[in-house]
Amino acid sequence: MNLIDRVVYELPISDHEAAIGLYVTGVGRCNAPSGVDYPQFASQETQKWSWDKGRILTQFELHFIVSGQGEFESATMGKTDLGPDSILLLFPGVWHRFRPSDSTGWKEYWVAISGDLVHRIVSSSEFTPSDCISVLNRSSGRLLIDSFERLITRVQDDLTTHSAVLSANVLELLALALDAEKNEQLVFFSSNGLRTDRIEDPIVAKTIETIWTRSHRPIPIGQIVSEIPTTRRTLERRFIDVVGHSILEEIVNCRLIRAKKLLTETDLSIRSIAVLTGFVSQEKMRKAMLSREGVPPVEYRAKTRS
Structure with missing residues (x-):
C-alpha cells in the first residue's frame, strides 16, 4: 500500500x-x-x-x-x-x-x-x-x-x-x-438528518437554519420567533409536524452534538465547553447530558477516551 x-x-x-x-x-x-x-x-x-x-x-x-x-x-x-x-x-x-x-x-x-x-x-x-x-x-x-x-x-x-x-x-x-467566495442557497440539517432544502415548509427550514448557525450562543425561542413571520404557537406546531420534536429539543440536540465533540477531542474545561456550545450554564449542560447520554460530562469524557 x-x-x-x-x-x-x-x-x-x-x-x-x-x-x-x-x-x-x-x-x-x-x-x-x-x-x-x-x-x-x-x-x-x-x-x-x-x-x-x-x-x-x-x-x-x-x-x-x-x-x-x-x-x-x-x-x-x-x-x-x-x-x-x-x-x-x-x-x-x-x-x-x-x-x-x-x-x-x-x-x-x-x-x-x-x-x-x-x-x-x-x-x-x-x-x-x-x-x-x-x-x-x-x-x-x-x-x-x-x-x-x-x-x-x-x-x-x-x-x-x-x-x-x-x-x-x-x-x-x-x-x-x-476573496474567492460564491453565493448559493443555504442548506442545513436538523439533528435527525432532515435537509432544509427538502423541507416544503419554508418557516421550518428557516428555523433549523437559525438554530444551527446560532446555537453556539444562548438563543431564546422568542428571538427565533421574532425573525419568523408567524406566531410562536404556530411555529412550534409546524416544527413538530415536520421534524418530529420541539424547537427546544432541536436546540439542545445541536448543542449536545457540539459539546460531545469538544469533550472527546479537547481538554477544555466543562465550563468553557458549556459556554462555547450555547448552554446558559454548566449545570444546564450537565442535566441535558444526563438526560440523553445517561452520564454527566466528566464521565462522558472519560468513557469516550478510555
Whole structure:
C-alpha cells in the first residue's frame, strides 16, 4: 500500500484560547501519491474517517488543494470534481467526503478552526454548505500556501501553546479564501438528518437554519420567533409536524452534538465547553447530558477516551 506523506498537528485548547473567539484545533499538509488509500489518519483519533462512511464535523475546516485532481461529495452539494487551487470550506453539521483521483493523487493543506468569531465571519460571508468550493488564481494560491506554511511552522515551534498569533494567521487564511467566495442557497440539517432544502415548509427550514448557525450562543425561542413571520404557537406546531420534536429539543440536540465533540477531542474545561456550545450554564449542560447520554460530562469524557 502506498503511504501518504503528511504532517498533522492537533492543538490543546485552554479556556484562555477559547475566549479569543477563534482557535485552531488542528492543521496539516498532505501529499497523497496516485493510487493511494485515502484518507490515512490512523494515529489521530479526531481525524479518523473513511470514504465509505464519510464524516460530519462539529467545527469548520478549510482545505486547499494545491495540485492534482479528485472528487468531493456532500449532502448539500452532491458530487463535484476538484482540481488544482480548489478551496473547500467545510461546515459543521454537514455530511461530506472527498479524495484524490487514483491517477493523479494530490497535495493539500488544511486547518480545523472553531469559535464564535469564526461563526460570525463565515455567516457574514457568501460561503454556504451548498456552495463551499472556490478556485483561486495562481498568485492568490501562492499566498495561501505561504500562509499555511507560516501557520505550520508556528505550531511546530510550540506544540503546547495556542497563541493569538495563530488566530491572526487563520484570519489571513480566511481572508484569502473569502476573496474567492460564491453565493448559493443555504442548506442545513436538523439533528435527525432532515435537509432544509427538502423541507416544503419554508418557516421550518428557516428555523433549523437559525438554530444551527446560532446555537453556539444562548438563543431564546422568542428571538427565533421574532425573525419568523408567524406566531410562536404556530411555529412550534409546524416544527413538530415536520421534524418530529420541539424547537427546544432541536436546540439542545445541536448543542449536545457540539459539546460531545469538544469533550472527546479537547481538554477544555466543562465550563468553557458549556459556554462555547450555547448552554446558559454548566449545570444546564450537565442535566441535558444526563438526560440523553445517561452520564454527566466528566464521565462522558472519560468513557469516550478510555
